[in-house]
Amino acid sequence: MALHCAATLVLVPVGAAPDAAAGAGAGAVVARPLGPQAEVVEELQALADLHRGQRVVVPVGPEQLAAVLDHFGRAPRAADHTADPVLLEIGDDGWTLLPAVGRHQAPDD
Numbered sequence: 001m002a003l004h005c006a007a008t009l010v011l012v013p014v015g016a017a018p019d020a021a022a023g024a025g026a027g028a029v030v031a032r033p034l035g036p037q038a039e040v041v042e043e044l045q046a047l048a049d050l051h052r053g054q055r056v057v058v059p060v061g062p063e064q065l066a067a068v069l070d071h072f073g074r075a076p077r078a079a080d081h082t083a084d085p086v087l088l089e090i091g092d093d094g095w096t097l098l099p100a101v102g103r104h105q106a107p108d109d
């Protein structure tokens with residue numbers, strides 16, 4: 001465990017194939033889904049502390065994803081974007097929301 005390295009958490013919808021998560025990588029650790037009554041921010045922080053310097057795929061439900069986005073002061077995602085993974089970097093300096101690989105983007109007009 002690298003104490004000063006951040007962990008990268010790849011949040012994917014519950015039921016998604018972990019190896020299909022965009023950006024998960026071959027060496028990613030796959031965590032168990034968060035429980036329905038989980039304190040999402042605390043659970044993710046604990047996972048990050050346990051897996052410093054690693055990439056961890058975490059299955060989450062829509063309400064759990066909404067709690068993460070709320071932690072960043074962001075609005076919940078549109079229904080058509082819920083299958084996109086959300087990448088978080090969690091370390092000693094706090095949480096960072098990373099751009100997702102393969103994220104849907106609106107065409108430029």
